[in-house]
Amino acid sequence: MRMSSTSLKHLIRPLVHQLHAYVPGEQPKVKGLIKLNTNENPFPPAPKVLAATKAAVDGRLRLYPNPTAEKLRAQLAKLHGCKPENIIVGNGSDEVLALAVRGFVEPNSKFKTENSKLTAAATVQYFTPSYSLYPVLADTHGAAKNAVPLKADFSLPSVAELKKDGQWLFDAALALVTTPNAPSGRGYKTAELEKLCRAQKGVVVLDEAYVDFANENALKLALKFPHVLVARTFSKAYSLCFQRVGYFVGHADLIAALDKIRDSYNVNGLGQIAAEATLAALPYYRANFRKLIATREWTSRELTKLGFQVLPSQTNFILLKPARFSAKEWLARLRSKKILVRWFSAPEVSAYLRITIGTQAEAAALVNAVRQILAGK
Ligand SMILES: *Cc1c(COP(=O)(O)O)cnc(C)c1O
Numbered sequence: 001m002r003m004s005s006t007s008l009k010h011l012i013r014p015l016v017h018q019l020h021a022y023v024p025g026e027q028p029k030v031k032g033l034i035k036l037n038t039n040e041n042p043f044p045p046a047p048k049v050l051a052a053t054k055a056a057v058d059g060r061l062r063l064y065p066n067p068t069a070e071k072l073r074a075q076l077a078k079l080h081g082c083k084p085e086n087i088i089v090g091n092g093s094d095e096v097l098a099l100a101v102r103g104f105v106e107p108n109s110k111f112k113t114e115n116s117k118l119t120a121a122a123t124v125q126y127f128t129p130s131y132s133l134y135p136v137l138a139d140t141h142g143a144a145k146n147a148v149p150l151k152a153d154f155s156l157p158s159v160a161e162l163k164k165d166g167q168w169l170f171d172a173a174l175a176l177v178t179t180p181n182a183p184s185g186r187g188y189k190t191a192e193l194e195k196l197c198r199a200q201k202g203v204v205v206l207d208e209a210y211v212d213f214a215n216e217n218a219l220k221l222a223l224k225f226p227h228v229l230v231a232r233t234f235s236k237a238y239s240l241c242f243q244r245v246g247y248f249v250g251h252a253d254l255i256a257a258l259d260k261i262r263d264s265y266n267v268n269g270l271g272q273i274a275a276e277a278t279l280a281a282l283p284y285y286r287a288n289f290r291k292l293i294a295t296r297e298w299t300s301r302e303l304t305k306l307g308f309q310v311l312p313s314q315t316n317f318i319l320l321k322p323a324r325f326s327a328k329e330w331l332a333r334l335r336s337k338k339i340l341v342r343w344f345s346a347p348e349v350s351a352y353l354r355i356t357i358g359t360q361a362e363a364a365a366l367v368n369a370v371r372q373i374l375a376g377k
Pocket residue numbers: 091092093094095131178182207209232233234235236241244245246
């Protein structure tokens with residue numbers, strides 16, 4: 001029996017019906033494109049990671065994986081100087097971010113707006129622009145959103161500035177801070193993050209998805225403040241997007257709360273094996289970080305010479321205001337030269353292009369394509 005899809009609307013929660021889902025960057029079907037749009041690492045996983053993953057593909061696939069990613073958590077605890085109880089692993093850091101919203105934020109904010117205290121308890125707070133998943137997580141949960149603008153140069157407002165401005169809620173149930181920032185690439189000093197954490201009453205998540213390309217990281221704040229969690233991922237810096245492994249580091253009580261609400265086998269077995277092998281091959285990745293940072297600086301210099309306004313970056317991508325044509329137009333023109341970059345329609349970044357740093361050869365092809373477009377070719 002066939003029914004028209006509109007007739008099923010009554011079966012779906014209004015919240016879900018109205019939801020604007022997260023928009024992922026394009027994974028193109030056409031071959032031969034230089035893909036600089038989703039901040040993937042151009043280098044493959046270390047040979048030992050590929051070997052370990054391949055070696056695990058056998059009859060064991062019929063078994064459930066370790067439910068708590070026990071071995072991986074032990075290795076991560078050693079790496080970060082904490083205990084396994086301070087770590088929860090997820091199906092990508094996207095999953096642990098979603099767990100934080102579900103674990104710390106009251107839903108159904110619209111029933112509670114009369115009492116400001118309860119409103120804060122139902123609020124997911126973040127700066128704009130930052131990771132575009134955060135509002136989707138809040139909406140999915142039925143929580144309120146408080147999106148507070150960064151400064152014009154995408155730097156972090158100081159605590160004094162936030163207090164003076166008044167929009168930032170120091171008692172919001174959950175504050176999500178992308179550091180270094182995406183999509184601007186701007187890095188934040190641990191000292192300024194510490195001041196923000198100190199002033200915040202609710203849970204603070206420092207989302208360090210790109211931190212391996214930055215000058216400093218704020219992991220120590222997760223070990224110092226009981227209400228601060230640091231999110232890390234194997235996706236970007238460790239060339240493992242496909243496997244979906246990310247984690248939180250933080251106080252054992254918060255971690256235990258999230259552990260209660262996660263799916264029983266949330267981290268797939270091959271992902272655990274790949275992540276474990278990754279931690280045994282860190283020098284390989286650190287060499288890649290150095291290459292990507294050198295290419296980032298080279299690309300920034302070359303595009304600046306061509307009249308682009310390139311923002312300083314501490315990530316594996318750059319945000320820039322292009323010369324001559326609008327950013328949206330550049331997106332199309334570069335695509336016709338087989339180079340895929342990212343453009344966001346959100347007003348605070350619509351004048352910019354975001355370009356992932358690939359290999360040096362890909363960067364050279366990009367700069368070449370930009371030269372050709374500027375020369376009218
Ligand atoms: C990519 C990204 C993530 C998600 O990473 P996964 O571990 O692949 O889910 C989280 N936060 C930010 C800011 C990101 O850019």
